[in-house]
Structures are given as C-alpha cells and as structure tokens.
C-alpha cells in the first residue's frame with residue numbers, strides 16, 4: 081500500500097475503512113480537559129466496549145431476579161454460559177469449538193496444561209522457550225521444572241537472538257531442535273513476543289516439533305485477537321491466552337485454553353481435576369468418580385466467574401460482527417502506516433525493533449530507544465498518548481484495528497515528533 085504523510089490521507093483512510101464505526105462502540109480514556117487520549121495500548125489492556133455494562137448489568141439483574149435459579153433461568157444460563165463462547169473463540173484461534181475452554185487466567189492455565197503435557201522422563205526432560213519470553217511464563221516453566229526435581233539450568237533451553245541481533249531466527253530454532261531433539265520434552269513459545277512484537281511462524285515450529293515427537297504449546301497472550309494462529313490445523317498440542325488485551329474483556333478477565341482434538345477424549349491423560357470438568361450429564365450426581373467431559377471443558381476445575389464471562393461475551397460479539405479477516409486486513413494497513421510515519425521521522429534516537437515484514441508481526445511496533453532513554457515515553461504520556469514502556473529500552477505502540485484509526489496513528493506521530501524535538 082502507498083502511504084502519504086498527511087492528515088488528509090489518514091482521514092481519507094478512515095472514511096474508506098469498513099470497520100470505522102466500531103470505534104464509537106468503545107470508551108476512550110480522556111484527559112483533564114475531557115479530550116480523548118491517543119490510546120495505543122490494547123496490547124496491555126483493551127478498551128471497554130460501551131455495550132459491556134449492559135451485558136454485566138444483565139447478569140446482575142438475573143442474579144437479583146432468580147438467585148440460584150439463574151444457573152438455568154438467566155438470559156444466558158450460567159450452567160452453560162462458558163460453552164456459548166467456545167464457538168466465537170474458536171474462530172479467533174482457529175480451532176474447533178470442542179478444543180476451546182474459557183477458564184481461569186493465563187498463568188494458571190499454563191500450569192494446568194503443563195500438568196498434562198509436560199511429562200519428563202530420565203532422558204527427555206528439557207523445555208525450550210524463547211529467551212525473552214514474558215516473565216510469568218519463565219517463572220511458571222522454571223517452577224514446573226523444579227517441581228519435577230529438574231534444575232532449570234539443566235532443563236531449560238533458550239532460543240536466543242544472535243549476538244548483536246534482537247529477533248529470534250527460525251533457522252536457529254531448528255538448529256536447537258537438531259541438537260537437543262533426544263532430550264526435549266516440550267517446546268513452549270509465545271506466539272507474538274510481548275517485547276519485540278515478533279510473531280513466530282507457529283506452523284513451522286509445530287511441524288518441526290511433530291517430526292521429533294516433541295510436545296508443543298503456545299502462549300497467545302499477544303496473539304489472540306491480533307493474529308489468527310490456526311491452532312487445529314497446525315496441530316499444536318495446547319495453547320493458553322488472556323482476554324484482557326486484544327480481546328477487550330476487562331482487567332484480569334478470564335483466560336482461554338486450547339487442547340487439540342487428539343487429546344480431548346483421552347481418559348488417561350494426567351490432569352489436575354475439579355468438579356466442573358466432570359461430564360456435565362452426571363456432574364450433579366456428586367458421588368460418582370471423575371468422568372471428564374470429552375472436550376477441552378474436561379480441564380475445568382471450578383464454575384466460571386459469570387461477570388467476567390459477560391465482558392468476554394460482549395467483546396466476542398463485536399469480533400463476530402467485525403469479522404477476523406477484515407480486522408487483520410485493516411491491522412496490516414494501520415501498522416504499516418505507523419511504520420511508514422516513524423521511518424519518515426528519520427530520527428537516529430529511535431529505531432523499530434519489530435520485524436519489518438507484516439507476516440512476522442501483529443499490530444504492535446516496539447520502538448527501541450537509544451541509550452535506553454525513558455524520557456521520550458514520559459513526554460508522550462504527558463501529551464496524552466497511552467502506550468507503554470518495557471524494560472530495558474522499548475516503547476510499545478499497538479494500534480488495535482477494532483477501535484484505532486489512521487488518524488490516531490497520524491496524531492500519535494505529531495506528538496512523537498514534538499517530543500523528539502522538545
């Protein structure tokens with residue numbers, strides 16, 4: 081796409097944008113004068129859809145009206161509320177509805193998945209992750225290794241960028257697999273890296289793991305609602321994600337979990353269980369032994385938080401209306417525009433860390449600051465730009481295609497230019 085560095089161009093793109101009307105369906109934070117801030121932080125916390133309060137209010141009303149009978153009589157009966165979300169969520173992660181369950185939160189789900197899918201033996205016990213994985217993933221994996229009496233120094237293999245580089249190369253991943261295939265039990269990769277914004281080729285990773293009989297799981301925290309990862313077809317064993325970033329379900333909202341069809345019917349797979357994972361036809365018989373639901377629901381422990389599910393339902397309804405392919409098409413243009421305008425600044429104190437190729441990134445661009453200077457980020461914040469700083473040296477900017485506009489990107493660049501010359 082040919083971009084032009086003018087406000088008129090940005091406004092024209094917005095007029096031509098078939099998703100433009102979704103912007104009005106979100107609450108934008110405002111500054112002290114009541115003007116909307118330039119919100120480019122959907123990679124940390126997605127904005128609140130205006131309709132979410134009605135969805136939550138409905139649950140409160142149903143609770144007031146029905147008490148315990150809301151489990152069956154609420155507008156979305158609480159007993160099956162999470163099941164209704166499996167289908168729209170499956171669209172977003174590229175799976176069958178039976179392979180998805182909305183439950184817990186990301187790190188909890190990661191632990192539960194490792195209970196089932198990290199089965200170290202004396203010889204095959206190592207876990208491979210990307211070196212700059214999000215800290216929670218590193219902690220979870222480190223603690224799982226220790227739980228199995230494996231020293232993380234022995235058990236962890238890091239997929240690192242080469243010296244002097246910032247991004248991981250797939251050929252290096254493959255070399256690591258060649259080198260360690262007989263010792264590797266699990267590969268666990270963040271589908272889109274939180275820091276660099278690099279989106280990995282999940283199909284390529286999964287294929288190489290399958291060739292060597294290595295279990296493969298993905299953390300989609302920065303992928304879900306950003307890039308459709310096609311989990312079923314690529315044969316990922318499991319995946320986990322949160323819904324409060326691109327999926328706009330609200331702070332700390334419920335997470336998601338994918339278990340591939342090849343595992344969901346297993347009655348022998350190890351797992352930590354709870355009553356909500358029990359076959360729902362006999363769940364309330366109470367005195368029978370555990371009989372797992374033959375879908376990803378079989379990994380549930382507890383009954384889900386209904387108010388949180390309401391936020392997820394509200395947002396998924398918007399995703400369904402917008403259509404994921406349309407969102408991705410807009411996202412590529414929008415982030416491309418951001419990249420073009422940053423490059424036009426030709427400022428040597430900043431550089432783009434994220435891959436330049438649209439197929440290797442989602443909507444986030446990570447701007448790396450020379451000398452790890454945080455002051456630019458602080459100036460931008462003072463100017464009403466909402467972005468975030470990630471140690472040691474990155475400002476993350478993420479135009480979310482569901483509610484951000486080309487004008488947002490253009491206005492951000494005006495503020496950036498101002499702050500760089502301030």
Ligand SMILES: Cc1ncc(COP(=O)(O)O)c(C=O)c1O
Nearest residue numbers: 185186187214216270274301322
């Ligand atoms: C890649 C990644 N993994 C894990 C987490 C932690 O998620 P949670 O706090 O929902 O467990 C986050 C964000 O907080 C993340 O970005």
Ligand SMILES: Nc1ccccc1C(=O)C[C@H](N)C(=O)O
Nearest residue numbers: 123124125214274301324332470
């Ligand atoms: N849930 C949060 C609560 C407080 C502060 C940040 C978060 C984040 O989600 C950070 C995000 N995972 C990140 O990519 O940095």
